[in-house]
Amino acid sequence: MPVTRADMPKLVLCNMGVEGQNTLAGATARGAYSRIAKALAMAPAAVTDEVKKSNLRGRGGAGFPTGLKWTFIPKGAQTVYLVVNADESEPGTCKDREILFWDPHLVIEGIFLASYALGCRHAYLYIRGEMMREHHVLQRAVAEAYKAGWLGRDHACAGGGSFKLDLTVHRGAGAYICGEETALLNSLEGRRGWPRLKPPFPAVKGVWGQPTIVNNVETLANVPAIIEKGGEWFAGLGTPKSGGTRILGISGHVNKPGVYELPMGIPLREVIYDVCGGIRGGRALKGVIPGGSSMPILTPDEIDVPMEFDALMTDARIKPVEIRPGVKLDIGGGKQLRTMAGSGGVMVMDETTDMAMVCWRIMKFYAHESCGQCTPCREGTGWLERVTRRLAHGEGRPGDVELAESIASGIAGNTICPLGDAAAWPMLAFATKFRAELQSKITAAPATAHGAA
Numbered sequence: 001m002p003v004t005r006a007d008m009p010k011l012v013l014c015n016m017g018v019e020g021q022n023t024l025a026g027a028t029a030r031g032a033y034s035r036i037a038k039a040l041a042m043a044p045a046a047v048t049d050e051v052k053k054s055n056l057r058g059r060g061g062a063g064f065p066t067g068l069k070w071t072f073i074p075k076g077a078q079t080v081y082l083v084v085n086a087d088e089s090e091p092g093t094c095k096d097r098e099i100l101f102w103d104p105h106l107v108i109e110g111i112f113l114a115s116y117a118l119g120c121r122h123a124y125l126y127i128r129g130e131m132m133r134e135h136h137v138l139q140r141a142v143a144e145a146y147k148a149g150w151l152g153r154d155h156a157c158a159g160g161g162s163f164k165l166d167l168t169v170h171r172g173a174g175a176y177i178c179g180e181e182t183a184l185l186n187s188l189e190g191r192r193g194w195p196r197l198k199p200p201f202p203a204v205k206g207v208w209g210q211p212t213i214v215n216n217v218e219t220l221a222n223v224p225a226i227i228e229k230g231g232e233w234f235a236g237l238g239t240p241k242s243g244g245t246r247i248l249g250i251s252g253h254v255n256k257p258g259v260y261e262l263p264m265g266i267p268l269r270e271v272i273y274d275v276c277g278g279i280r281g282g283r284a285l286k287g288v289i290p291g292g293s294s295m296p297i298l299t300p301d302e303i304d305v306p307m308e309f310d311a312l313m314t315d316a317r318i319k320p321v322e323i324r325p326g327v328k329l330d331i332g333g334g335k336q337l338r339t340m341a342g343s344g345g346v347m348v349m350d351e352t353t354d355m356a357m358v359c360w361r362i363m364k365f366y367a368h369e370s371c372g373q374c375t376p377c378r379e380g381t382g383w384l385e386r387v388t389r390r391l392a393h394g395e396g397r398p399g400d401v402e403l404a405e406s407i408a409s410g411i412a413g414n415t416i417c418p419l420g421d422a423a424a425w426p427m428l429a430f431a432t433k434f435r436a437e438l439q440s441k442i443t444a445a446p447a448t449a450h451g452a453a
């Protein structure tokens with residue numbers, strides 16, 4: 001049974017709002033680095049086993065089981081890297097920056113524990129360039145951790161050996177694509193931030209050609225609690241296949257927007273109407289994006305769903321996204337996508353929202369951020385932006401909604417990385433669920449003011 005809000009311990013945001021917590025003195029007084037001795041007394045594989053038992057799933061978007069990912073490092077690998085993904089650029093997502101600001105030492109401790117499990121001696125944290133405040137706090141914390149000897153110094157560990165970790169913070173330059181793990185690795189190497197073809201996966205051939213694990217900030221910030229209380233305890237907090245808690249960044253037309261640590265699987269309705277105090281001005285809900293702008297939008301009749309990785313994709317109460325009558329959005333392997341938990345960025349829209357405008361704004365973002373490597377994404381996202389711009393300005397042409405669907409269908413699944421899907425999925429969802437509204441933006445006269453095609 002997942003915990004309720006009343007009995008849920010805060011694992012990651014426990015120090016949010018606590019002044020002085022983000023310094024070493026403040027963090028140590030509240031337990032930072034206390035889990036390291038316990039981990040060092042265990043064999044590295046036992047640390048990974050604990051994480052496997054915990055059912056911790058990646059919080060960067062895909063929800064892949066973390067412990068299982070760690071086991072993909074080839075046996076006997078000499079040089080292994082851990083790369084922490086702090087690029088956080090998905091519109092609507094704002095959790096990692098809060099974790100980094102309020103508890104950088106928790107993140108460093110999580111990095112230490114994961115590195116020990118993986119046999120990584122030098123970890124990298126790739127932080128989004130615009131996060132000046134968080135970068136400053138993090139750099140100070142890293143310097144403190146070096147001075148205190150948590151980093152850069154040998155620690156005796158199980159089996160009579162020693163373990164030493166170095167940590168480098170690397171600033172990106174504000175490109176959304178560099179959050180995609182292989183583009184991030186290219187950028188870290190000083191190359192253009194273009195995604196790599198997989199396989200080989202980073203766990204086999206990652207940064208500088210070496211086995212590499214890429215994990216999100218929130219994912220790693222959960223590891224200290226797993227080591228302290230045990231994997232089973234952590235698993236017991238969540239749903240059968242997703243352990244722990246979930247951080248949601250909720251924005252839009254609610255009375256109390258914010259970043260909240262909540263029980264895994266909390267119903268979306270409870271998030272909107274209870275945690276966030278309902279819709280501003282007592283208005284009606286029109287739509288909600290549950291996990292960052294790349295995730296298909298849900299309508300008011302779809303919010304009785306647990307906010308949990310599997311349920312959002314497959315909950316029978318949620319209708320699959322139908323591209324056109326009878327044709328559902330297939331994300332491969334016969335799985336039909338409803339929506340996804342994604343990066344935890346919940347965007348709530350009330351009845352006054354112009355969905356054509358929202359759709360255009362989202363398409364504009366992906367067209368701007370497409371790295372240009374794959375033709376369907378490079379050409380398709382720009383085309384979608386032009387078509388939705390016409391609709392948003394009431395200058396749509398007959399057939400524009402069908403055209404948008406056809407372009408999106410041509411992008412989905414046909415690119416090296418999922419940025420193409422990130423544009424296609426929401427487009428298909430808007431065209432299905434708010435079709436009448438988009439159609440109402442079509443004028444008989446062909447418009448030319450905002451570009452051809």
Ligand SMILES: Cc1cc2nc3c(=O)[nH]c(=O)nc-3n(C[C@H](O)[C@H](O)[C@H](O)COP(=O)(O)O)c2cc1C
Nearest residue numbers: 058059060085087088089179180181215216219418
């Ligand atoms: C276009 C794109 C952008 C992404 N941006 C981020 C990001 O900003 N932060 C992040 O942790 N993961 C991001 N991801 C997911 C990463 O590729 C990767 O799955 C994740 O960092 C793995 O960490 P986890 O297993 O701990 O979730 C992005 C993926 C794509 C396709």
